[in-house]
Amino acid sequence: EPEVTQTPSHQVTQMGQEVILRCVPISNHLYFYWYRQILGQKVEFLVSFYNNEISEKSEIFDDQFSVERPDGSNFTLKIRSTKLEDSAMYFCASRGLDRGLYEQYFGPGTRLTVT
């Protein structure tokens, strides 16, 4: 069964550094998302992306964040200058229209640790 993949599984970075989290959505999907989960808390929406542009973003998704689909397969989340509070699990998700309008498939997550 097709699945969303994410790399790396764990990223450790120093405060102030830039990080890029990578995702490969399911190949025929058109809608892409990033969510994050701070340890012990609920999953929070960051941004949705469709047709090469952001369709919606949350208050969390400030100017330090950006997303890109640099080629036909990857979907990336960049954090320009990481802060300690950016430490979290970041989930990529994608959606097609093959199982209804609602279902989003989540990747396994990237655990980001900012020191």
Next chain:
Amino acid sequence: AQKITQTQPGMFVQEKEAVTLDCTYDTSDPSYGLFWYKQPSSGEMIFLIYQGSYDQQNATEGRYSLNFQKARKSANLVISASQLGDSAMYFCAMRGVRDDKIIFGKGTRLHILP
């Protein structure tokens, strides 16, 4: 605004028993979808089951069923014949037709006892 409420922060259940995880929701959308996800200690989010607001029947997927009571705005997850491998965090979530993001509850940590 949409909201998901899970009132059980943790539950302990004996292996092979059935378990019900509670979820209530609030939305003004006329059409919406409800989800349950499982998150084991390894951290990935595993999709379990989906219920559309206009679906006539409650959703079932193997040992999982969703007890959907629209008038009460509840979408409880029922796991039949629980197994040790069911020990995990469980999140109830929803998405409205006018919205493309999924809103999650705070989760319930389920412990299955041998």
